[in-house]
Amino acid sequence: MLYTIKRTIEGILYIFPSFLLFSVFVFYPMVRTGYLSFYMTDFQGTPTTYIGLEHFLYLLEDRNFKESLKATFLFVLYTVPTTVVISFGLALLANEKLRGIQIFRTIFSSTLGMSVAASSVIWMFMYNPAVGIINRLILAFGWREYQWLLNPDTALAAVAIATVWMNIGFSFLILLGGLQNIDITLYESAKVLGLSRMYQLWRITIPLLSPTLFFIVTVSLIHAFQTFGQIDILTKGGPMNTTTVLVYSIYREAFINYNFGFASAQAVILFLIVLIVTFLQFVLVERKVHYQ
Template sequence: MTPGPRAVGKLSTLSGMRIRENVLAIGFLAPSLLLFGIFLFYPLIQSVYLSAHLTDPRGRIAAFVGLDNYVTLLSSEAFWNSLKVTGLFTLYTVPTGIVLGLIMAALTHTKLRFMRVFQFVFSLPLALSVSTTAVIWMMLFHPTLGMFNYFLQSAGLAPVQWLTDPANALLSISLMTVWMHSGFNFIVLLSGMQGISDDIYDSARIDGSGPIRTFVQIVTPLLSPTIFFLIIVSIINAFQSFGQMHILTKGGPAGATEVLVYSIYKEAFVNYQFGTGSAMALVLFVIILILTIVQFTVLEKKVHYQ
């Protein structure tokens, strides 16, 4: 049975509306797609291309080497050291930062007076850039003029070489990084707590649940989507950290703070080995991608969505 003229006209009208909507959508997306193409897709394609070549100090192609850059990279002690340092840095900063954010959010999630003042103070690190934070903590870590060693000496303890001792350098930078990210973690977790209904707290109080039990058994499971988001973002940020190492230690002493991104910077812009640097950047991309997929596969099962 063939459709009548009215049905054909209605179908053509709907088809025309869909085409106009698609064209309009593409028009709105075009500026974003253009920016993504220039600043994301083109550098990615260029990195893949450079990773298969040797380059001169100006970045011009000198020779095609295929996978040799990756073989050289995976057989390099410096690469594995930077990967180990990055893993330790992530282990030091991510759990500590999330726990600290939870504590600060729990302490200020009350209706007592002046809580707004404490919320403002706890969120202040978010307003500081990496370079500003690094300069502030460089003065705090100073071996003779720094406040940390001043307090230690006032207590009768020996001063600590915060940034020049290989045993302390990574821990010192991790401490600074935890403080630097504490404002973001605090705001995200406090927002998650404020999204929990007061009826839940009232019901727990009526059932005789104390503050600690309520927080551990009720609030934390309800915050699991927020914590899951923070874990993913924090791990990605940790693997991409660069500024604080560059300003405070230059990857030293003895490679103790040479994270993967700093190794990429040194290989490409200090040693002018853009091919190896591009290979390292792609390896870092694959590592972050795998970690993110594993987190979505494993951790998301434990997330409690309301």
């Protein structure tokens, strides 16, 4: 009995530092955000008047919030599948046993070492209508130049392309690690049987890589819903709110308009959306994952 109590106390002491950090930086902010969503606040974020669900009811009718929802889901649709497909293709190429392939592995993963701010500035110059390389290439092919970040029809896609480039490095490294953990004898046996490379891809590579793919898709979805830095640097939510995703809308309401209660209500909605999407991922997709 004393031994069990001692082991329990030891376990609590081991996890206490982590629990303390999570309490200060995760649990308390979550509870505080939920609390503020039911109140009107002053310019310092102090609750002043209890209004219940009025913030949430107003969100259902708010045109700007609906536009933010649309921009958010379009951004996720543009970035997540594209990132996963490109990263998977690059990982397949980099997994080949070729001379000098390490150089390409370094190049493919190089975006992992760049901050969002630095990457966004690079793409801002590339999209520049006067000196940007993208318009220079377009003009060289005889097409007309575009105001990529100032045109409502292209701004969100332009930010999505930059985001895909930023995220490829991380996804590529994880998928390459998963590919290198697959038993090579399976491919040798497939070659002996005369199976095609495409058959090996669908019957060996993808099933055995499915846990890694599931992880990448889940993390990429959550990360896409939380995108902020490149939106703030490249477009500031414009033009005409076409790139105002939910996180940027929350930031604008809280730190520009000082409407902390309304921003907290949007944060609660975003949390619920991410929770539901992640839950559906585990319920509908994980059952197809092949764990060894």
